[in-house]
Amino acid sequence: MGRALGAGLFVLPAFGAALAAPFEFAPAPQTDLNRVYRIDKATGEVGACQFQLKEGGVGVTVCFPAGEGAGPQAPSDYVLVPSRHEREGGIFRANVRTGELSVCYVFDDKVVCTPMAK
Template sequence: MERSALAWSLGAGLILAAAPAAAATYEFLAAPEIDLNRVYRLDKATGEMGACQYGLAEGTGGAAAAAARNDDVGVTLCYPPGQGGGPQAQSEYALVASRHNKEGGVFRVDVRTGTMSICYVLNDTVVCTAPAK
């Protein structure tokens, strides 16, 4: 009986130890533009893009729907994927920022194939160029 309890404990410990690695499905990166408070979100397996930024409570709205609203502190504006920003072929994706201080977009790179896209917010969605090498 003690042997099976020990085996169960070891098995449960291994599962719990592996859980954080499996849970890391998103990557986040701030836009390199120094006066833009935007953060990009990437699904590392599918390449799907999104972005959010802070907005003042007054006069906010439009297609960039607020994920959270509190009139005292402002609003979180989030932009869904648009043209080219949706799911790509299953692979391993990462985000890279340029070092250009006026660049509002980021590079979505496929680390398996070496292809890259430039992604940025346009008309309330995150759009990306066609992947290229």
């Protein structure tokens, strides 16, 4: 019985890692914009969603898929970093392993990002 219990303990850490949140969310810094950015922490792919009023009814959630430069990057650890600029609608994408940054924003109904740079 001791062996079965001990073997089960090795499975728990792996199972916990599988349940780790693959996405991170952060609001756009612009104070009059209700946009939230989403990043896949492993691939760096960025998307965004915002609330939009609908005439005569309940509002809708409008989402913007990844466009130019916002798609998957080299596998790493990525985070979103909002600036403190209250009129900035974009957000920084940071690769915490390499220190590279890019700026992502909504353009023509897609999220686009500048090339990663140090």
